[in-house]
Amino acid sequence: MGENILFGLLQVFEWKHLLAMIAGVSFGMIIGALPGLSVPMGVALMLPFTFGLPPTIGMLLLVGVYCAGVYGGSISAILLKTPGTAASAATAADGFALTQQGKAGKALNMALYSAVSGGLISGFILLLVAPQIAKFALSFGPPEYFALALFGMTVIAGVSGKSLGKGLVMGCFGMLIATVGIDPIDGVPRFNFGTNFLISGIDLIPALIGLFAISELLNQIEKKTKALSVKVKYEKDRFGWSDYKPHTKTIFKSSLIGGIIGAIPGAGAAISSFISYNEARRTSKDPESFGKGSLDGIAAAVSGGNGTTGSTLIPMMTLGIPGDVVTAVLLGALLIQGLKPGPELFTNHGNLVYTVMIGVIVVNLILFVQAKLAIRWFAKITQIPSSILLPIVFGLCLLGSFSVTNSLTSVGITLFFGVLGYILPKYGYPVTPILIAMILGPLAETSLRQSLILSEGSYLIFFMRPIPVIFILLIVLLFVIPLLKGKWGNRLQRA
Amino acid sequence: MNSKIGSIVTLLAIVSFGIFYFWEINKVSSTSNSISSDFKFFPKILFFLLIFLCLISLFQAIKKEGTKIEVNFKLLAITVFLLVGYILSWIFTGYFYLLTFVFLFILFTIYGERGKNIKRSIVVNVATSVITTLLVYSLLSFLSVQV
Numbered sequence: 001m002g003e004n005i006l007f008g009l010l011q012v013f014e015w016k017h018l019l020a021m022i023a024g025v026s027f028g029m030i031i032g033a034l035p036g037l038s039v040p041m042g043v044a045l046m047l048p049f050t051f052g053l054p055p056t057i058g059m060l061l062l063v064g065v066y067c068a069g070v071y072g073g074s075i076s077a078i079l080l081k082t083p084g085t086a087a088s089a090a091t092a093a094d095g096f097a098l099t100q101q102g103k104a105g106k107a108l109n110m111a112l113y114s115a116v117s118g119g120l121i122s123g124f125i126l127l128l129v130a131p132q133i134a135k136f137a138l139s140f141g142p143p144e145y146f147a148l149a150l151f152g153m154t155v156i157a158g159v160s161g162k163s164l165g166k167g168l169v170m171g172c173f174g175m176l177i178a179t180v181g182i183d184p185i186d187g188v189p190r191f192n193f194g195t196n197f198l199i200s201g202i203d204l205i206p207a208l209i210g211l212f213a214i215s216e217l218l219n220q221i222e223k224k225t226k227a228l229s230v231k232v233k234y235e236k237d238r239f240g241w242s243d244y245k246p247h248t249k250t251i252f253k254s255s256l257i258g259g260i261i262g263a264i265p266g267a268g269a270a271i272s273s274f275i276s277y278n279e280a281r282r283t284s285k286d287p288e289s290f291g292k293g294s295l296d297g298i299a300a301a302v303s304g305g306n307g308t309t310g311s312t313l314i315p316m317m318t319l320g321i322p323g324d325v326v327t328a329v330l331l332g333a334l335l336i337q338g339l340k341p342g343p344e345l346f347t348n349h350g351n352l353v354y355t356v357m358i359g360v361i362v363v364n365l366i367l368f369v370q371a372k373l374a375i376r377w378f379a380k381i382t383q384i385p386s387s388i389l390l391p392i393v394f395g396l397c398l399l400g401s402f403s404v405t406n407s408l409t410s411v412g413i414t415l416f417f418g419v420l421g422y423i424l425p426k427y428g429y430p431v432t433p434i435l436i437a438m439i440l441g442p443l444a445e446t447s448l449r450q451s452l453i454l455s456e457g458s459y460l461i462f463f464m465r466p467i468p469v470i471f472i473l474l475i476v477l478l479f480v481i482p483l484l485k486g487k488w489g490n491r492l493q494r495a
Numbered sequence: 496m497n498s499k500i501g502s503i504v505t506l507l508a509i510v511s512f513g514i515f516y517f518w519e520i521n522k523v524s525s526t527s528n529s530i531s532s533d534f535k536f537f538p539k540i541l542f543f544l545l546i547f548l549c550l551i552s553l554f555q556a557i558k559k560e561g562t563k564i565e566v567n568f569k570l571l572a573i574t575v576f577l578l579v580g581y582i583l584s585w586i587f588t589g590y591f592y593l594l595t596f597v598f599l600f601i602l603f604t605i606y607g608e609r610g611k612n613i614k615r616s617i618v619v620n621v622a623t624s625v626i627t628t629l630l631v632y633s634l635l636s637f638l639s640v641q642v
Binding site for chain 2: 049165166168169172173175176179183185186188190191193218221222385386387388390391392394395398399403408411412415419423424426427428429444445448449
């Protein structure tokens with residue numbers, strides 16, 4: 001492990017890797033800061049352009065977009081009270097209150113210091129924990145992988161919100177889509193309807209660009225979002241150790257909360273940010289100031305959100321299950337590069353894994369430098385008119401999906417999924433389960449059939465080994481708790 | 496459309512997709528005598544699961560009261576129409592860069608605010624379209640993508 005870390009450290013400081021991280025951080029900050037453009041959208045948008053790059057460069061670029069994007073969300077939350085990401089919603093009240101008091105610089109600096117602290121702690125958690133889990137997962141056979149794939153599907157419960165039933169329908173629909181193409185064991189073409197372009201299955205990149213980028217653009221167009229005409233006054237504010245020191249305890253605690261929550265599939269930055277904010281308010285000597293311009297509130301929410309950025313990569317890299325939407329997209333990036341996420345990634349591509357893990361730490365340092373230099377320009381970024389922005393992003397989306405296979409079929413798939421991603425949520429159907437199922441579907445099918453071949457058709461194989469049993473119990477728990485919570489909640493409300 | 500009707504229509508569309516899927520998989524003959532190792536095995540499980548989940552959701556949707564969902568279709572319809580038009584003209588003419596410029600210019604114009612200085616808007620939109628098209632060109636050249 002020591003050797004790998006050293007190798008990763010040397011690799012990450014190569015100029016091409018540094019350049020990729022710098023580019024990713026710049027792009028991520030802009031995407032995060034622009035209201036209406038989300039982090040998954042930013043990562044999905046960049047994904048096709050990493051296709052032709054070596055895997056390490058591509059992954060570092062995307063990690064840069066991810067970490068900086070989560071931080072970027074707090075910029076518009078502070079300056080415009082419009083959270084750029086769901087995770088930055090908790091930052092909006094305190095941040096904007098400070099902006100109104102003429103302390104936007106202080107709020108932005110606090111957000112930056114907290115984001116970087118959270119990201120660094122999370123990066124170290126990733127570096128320490130991930131190799132141990134990967135080592136443990138090396139003993140997994142097909143039954144364990146099947147149980148794991150099902151466990152990964154529990155993320156659906158987390159991302160479906162109140163409509164778990166609809167989320168499951170979407171998950172099942174996504175699995176059906178994943179079966180299109182050549183069957184993984186017998187090599188028989190399925191559901192290609194006599195066409196050639198469906199034989200290799202439905203490409204992940206065009207689908208996810210459609211689901212997360214085109215759909216988002218259509219939503220913005222429907223709202224006819226105009227240029228944000230709010231004029232924000234930014235005055236240079238000194239910010240140093242003396243400003244940071246009173247909040248170190250909150251930042252450390254919130255970063256740890258983020259580190260733990262991020263590693264749980266389905267939880268993610270938004271949940272962590274709100275839990276950290278509530279925890280800081282609960283333990284604060286001055287809880288009344290929260291929501292009215294508390295720097296401690298900003299520190300808790302931002303470090304809680306960015307504290308997940310490294311740890312969400314733990315289940316993705318070690319077990320091949322996406323922790324949230326962004327990691328589902330990142331997982332897609334690995335698959336597209338021909339790399340199979342999971343314990344084998346650590347044994348077969350150890351160099352890449354350690355470079356990326358150390359990259360998470362370095363990305364946060366780059367984010368600090370870049371954001372510190374760009375902080376005075378943030379107010380301008382948030383005012384880019386949507387009439388200019390939306391067509392450019394549209395063009396990039398279509399171009400990105402085209403460049404995957406050099407064919408217009410991919411563009412058609414993008415548009416199909418884009419319309420789907422726009423219509424379905426309107427009626428309460430979440431689209432993230434489609435992507436999660438498309439990623440986990442092939443793993444679930446292959447491991448299920450391999451297990452049944454091994455056991456000569458007996459389903460007892462899943463109950464005779466300890467790891468699948470543990471996963472099955474966890475699955476039951478994770479699906480039953482939200483259902484019971486809903487029922488109890490309703491009863492309590494009625495009472 | 497009412498959220499209740501929308502929800503039911505969506506579920507019915509998914510069920511129809513599932514039935515079509517089931518019919519399609521049954522057209523192909525099996526590769527194995529064992530049910531579990533056959534390539535139809537997993538899709539069939541998914542089909543029954545999908546129908547089961549859809550029925551539950553359908554039951555819930557019928558019980559639930561609907562709310563009116565307002566959608567501003569005008570601009571959306573224009574955008575989708577333009578997108579399809581752009582792709583079709585790309586297929587038939589092959590003038591990718593010219594079409595990209597025209598497509599972007601139209602989008603910049605229809606998304607922009609009306610009532611402003613028209614001459615200035617046109618100049619800004621043309622300039623932005625040219626710059627974006629050049630950006631697309633350099634990006635595609637960098638990625639060695641043939642259009």
